[in-house]
Amino acid sequence: MLTKKECVAMLLAGGQGSRLYALTNQVAKPAVEFGAKNRIIDFPLSNCTNSGIDTVGVLTQYQPLVLNEYIGNGQPWDMDRTFGGVHVLPPYQGKKKSDWYKGTANAIYQNLSFIDRYQPEYVLILSGDHIYKMDYDAMLQDHKKNNADCTIAVLPVPMEEASRFGIMSMNAENRITEFEEKPKQPKSNLASMGIYIFTYSVLKQYLIDDENDPNSENDFGKNIIVNMLKDGKKLCGHRFEGYWKDVGTIKSLWEANMDLLGEKPNFDIFDTKQKIYARNAGDPPQYVGANACIQNSIIGSGVEIDGTVINSVIGSGVKIEEGAIVRDSVIFSNVVIKKNAMVELTIIDEETEIGCNAVVGATGKKGDICVVARNEKIADNTVIPAGTMYDSLNGGAK
Amino acid sequence: MKAVGIILSNIHDKNIPELTKVRSIASVPYGGRYRLIDFTLSNMVNSGITKVGVITKSNYQSLMDHVGSGKEWDLVRKNGGLFILPPFSDNSDNLYETRLQALNGVMNFLERCEEEIVVLSDSNIVCNMDLDAVIQKHVDAKADITCIYKKMTVCDTSYTVTSIKVDADDNVVDIASAKPSECTEVNAVVNLWVINRTMLIALIKDTLSREPKADFNLDVIGKNLGKIKVIGYEFDGYLAWITSLAKYYECNMELLEKDVRDELFNKKYKAIYTKVKDSAPTSYRSGAKVKNSFIADGCVIDGIVENSIISRGVTIGRGCVIKNSIILQDSIIMDNVNLNCVITDKDVVISSGKVLSGCEEMPFFLGKGTRV
Numbered sequence: 001m002l003t004k005k006e007c008v009a010m011l012l013a014g015g016q017g018s019r020l021y022a023l024t025n026q027v028a029k030p031a032v033e034f035g036a037k038n039r040i041i042d043f044p045l046s047n048c049t050n051s052g053i054d055t056v057g058v059l060t061q062y063q064p065l066v067l068n069e070y071i072g073n074g075q076p077w078d079m080d081r082t083f084g085g086v087h088v089l090p091p092y093q094g095k096k097k098s099d100w101y102k103g104t105a106n107a108i109y110q111n112l113s114f115i116d117r118y119q120p121e122y123v124l125i126l127s128g129d130h131i132y133k134m135d136y137d138a139m140l141q142d143h144k145k146n147n148a149d150c151t152i153a154v155l156p157v158p159m160e161e162a163s164r165f166g167i168m169s170m171n172a173e174n175r176i177t178e179f180e181e182k183p184k185q186p187k188s189n190l191a192s193m194g195i196y197i198f199t200y201s202v203l204k205q206y207l208i209d210d211e212n213d214p215n216s217e218n219d220f221g222k223n224i225i226v227n228m229l230k231d232g233k234k235l236c237g238h239r240f241e242g243y244w245k246d247v248g249t250i251k252s253l254w255e256a257n258m259d260l261l262g263e264k265p266n267f268d269i270f271d272t273k274q275k276i277y278a279r280n281a282g283d284p285p286q287y288v289g290a291n292a293c294i295q296n297s298i299i300g301s302g303v304e305i306d307g308t309v310i311n312s313v314i315g316s317g318v319k320i321e322e323g324a325i326v327r328d329s330v331i332f333s334n335v336v337i338k339k340n341a342m343v344e345l346t347i348i349d350e351e352t353e354i355g356c357n358a359v360v361g362a363t364g365k366k367g368d369i370c371v372v373a374r375n376e377k378i379a380d381n382t383v384i385p386a387g388t389m390y391d392s393l394n395g396g397a398k
Numbered sequence: 399m400k401a402v403g404i405i406l407s408n409i410h411d412k413n414i415p416e417l418t419k420v421r422s423i424a425s426v427p428y429g430g431r432y433r434l435i436d437f438t439l440s441n442m443v444n445s446g447i448t449k450v451g452v453i454t455k456s457n458y459q460s461l462m463d464h465v466g467s468g469k470e471w472d473l474v475r476k477n478g479g480l481f482i483l484p485p486f487s488d489n490s491d492n493l494y495e496t497r498l499q500a501l502n503g504v505m506n507f508l509e510r511c512e513e514e515i516v517v518l519s520d521s522n523i524v525c526n527m528d529l530d531a532v533i534q535k536h537v538d539a540k541a542d543i544t545c546i547y548k549k550m551t552v553c554d555t556s557y558t559v560t561s562i563k564v565d566a567d568d569n570v571v572d573i574a575s576a577k578p579s580e581c582t583e584v585n586a587v588v589n590l591w592v593i594n595r596t597m598l599i600a601l602i603k604d605t606l607s608r609e610p611k612a613d614f615n616l617d618v619i620g621k622n623l624g625k626i627k628v629i630g631y632e633f634d635g636y637l638a639w640i641t642s643l644a645k646y647y648e649c650n651m652e653l654l655e656k657d658v659r660d661e662l663f664n665k666k667y668k669a670i671y672t673k674v675k676d677s678a679p680t681s682y683r684s685g686a687k688v689k690n691s692f693i694a695d696g697c698v699i700d701g702i703v704e705n706s707i708i709s710r711g712v713t714i715g716r717g718c719v720i721k722n723s724i725i726l727q728d729s730i731i732m733d734n735v736n737l738n739c740v741i742t743d744k745d746v747v748i749s750s751g752k753v754l755s756g757c758e759e760m761p762f763f764l765g766k767g768t769r770v
Contacts, residue, residue: 276678285695288691296683300679313679
């Protein structure tokens with residue numbers, strides 16, 4: 001058996017995800033559900049599997065319980081390897097000191113010994129809050145061909161949105177000449193996707209230097225990349241043409257779910273050549289009842305629907321009773337929507353129950369997405385206006 | 399007491415020649431996402447059995463592909479786990495024909511087991527059964543063999559049913575096989591037994607030395623009644639017994655009843671496991687009108703579907719009307735197709751505008767990979 005790996009992936013999954021409000025009360029952002037069958041982290045993990053990368057360190061810090069249990073031994077992603085596989089890496093206590101992860105670069109720094117075990121030539125840095133399908137191996141081949149020190153995946157974005165991203169300027173040989181984080185006047189429309197491949201020996205030195213710099217924020221974008229550019233290291237861009245979405249906000253999470261719908265969905269998860277894997281609960285097929293009406297929606301397994309579902313994403317094990325109407329919404333797993341309830345433009349988190357005749361997100365000022373936290377019991381006839389964040393742990397509706 | 403499971407994967411192949419032409423009965427697709435063996439395997443695993451041998455005979459590629467290493471059933475284990483037991487014969491033309499010969503062929507496996515009890519099962523039974531309760535009764539009654547039976551009315555005059563009579567203490571007092579001449583209520587032996595392992599080994603050797611073609615129920619159990627302790631265990635839950643294509647159709651359709659689904663699939667901690675395919679969720683397009691149907695993952699539906707079972711990865715085009723049908727995995731039904739009482743095996747393609755119909759007693763069957 002090989003005793004080293006060419007490329008090891010490090011997946012940053014520690015972010016609190018505070019802009020997802022109640023959805024990340026009890027789970028880390030990468031463990032938030034997406035698209036009827038998956039959790040966000042399935043996308044980078046499955047991309048690794050489909051790109052031939054079988055060694056992944058998942059850096060967790062915030063609410064790791066659900067995420068740890070979900071990843072388990074990595075079997076759903078074929079990462080239950082004898083040498084390598086997926087490893088959850090929380091911050092730990094050292095002999096002299098212990099630290100939370102201070103920033104993205106520091107998180108990797110604290111786990112250099114994990115990477116060293118595999119003696120990789122390259123390290124792939126990934127985020128746990130992006131929805132996309134990508135062949136990392138093509139990017140790695142690019143990196144090798146260019147003999148680069150660092151390769152950053154870039155995506156063309158509309159010019160008017162460019163100031164929301166980290167923007168790269170590239171020359172004709174795809175060499176990055178300038179990097180600006182959220183520039184007011186962007187010089188290019190190539191946005192960093194937060195996906196980096198480093199030549200490990202170079203990265204290691206920069207991480208050590210970064211750790212010794214007391215003024216550093218220990219962040220990849222702000223510090224490591226900027227310093228490497230300053231020193232004249234070879235940074236190249238790898239152009240990605242395809243669907244990619246940062247699902248860090250309620251609105252973008254909802255939009256990304258809606259992108260799965262339609263005759264020709266913006267994001268195609270139905271392609272069987274690049275499957276997105278998930279831990280499987282052993283649910284039976286879905287049962288569609290005699291009173292059901294389902295249109296332009298995707299539905300997970302174990303669901304029982306006897307109501308109306310339009311333009312929605314319905315997670316596994318959900319029950320939608322007779323007369324209930326669900327429209328333009330994203331329903332996470334095991335939610336029960338009782339008789340004649342109405343749900344519009346809403347994300348409902350796992351295990352929540354919506355009582356009979358309740359009206360969620362369908363009254364008041366339309367256009368804002370309503371969120372109902374997990375494990376809630378919404379009483380019969382309750383009205384929750386549009387745009388509400390309903391979370392009884394934090395004082396009910398907001 | 400620890401038990402080992404033995405599953406006979408080929409015994410009933412002849413009953414559904416349509417579906418077993420390309421596979422063993424154990425790997426016949428069922429209920430949208432399952433294979434028949436999933437029910438027996440899951441029942442064993444959910445009852446704490448962690449060592450299962452599957453006896454194969456022929457056409458078992460699809461079965462091996464399906465069960466793989468056994469990981470979906472948590473049967474990848476250092477101690478025990480899943481054992482595929484291919485046929486053993488000193489003369490390859492002479493594979494086993496009877497259940498007893500099949501068991502004799504895995505004598506090494508049986509003798510090497512350390513478990514005191516064997517749960518022996520055919521693979522044409524669909525149920526969610528707590529085998530632990532059966533084993534408990536078997537142990538408490540100090541039985542040698544426990545015969546699981548189901549009270550049922552049998553009308554299929556072409557199928558030989560073995561039935562038992564039990565006394566007040568559940569001792570089996572009579573066992574007989576017959577083709578019913580009219581609808582009769584019987585204690586049907588569903589070919590699922592709990593047996594003491596050493597007793598089983600002795601009975602196999604003893605019976606086969608006298609009668610090479612001996613029948614398990616009639617010769618092993620029947621001729622030893624009174625000499626060994628045989629008790630009955632009545633299973634009163636839902637049980638589908640797949641003995642013909644018509645029965646296959648009828649039992650699949652029973653999955654549209656809530657009670658049946660609840661009993662098979664919604665028992666706490668008693669899930670039915672199957673091979674995971676990582677299919678996408680099922681997509682309902684704007685032309686979809688689905689009523690009273692059981693639909694697996696990875697389908698794309700753009701037509702009318704009523705009273706049907708749709709398996710994983712099926713495509714149903716715009717303007718289709720699919721009624722009372724069973725569409726198996728990865729079949730493609732193009733636009734404006736009209737189906738009634740049709741069973742399509744895997745990978746069937748039906749081109750636009752076709753109209754096909756069978757009837758409930760005799761569903762129209764399209765073999766694997768058929769193109770119409």
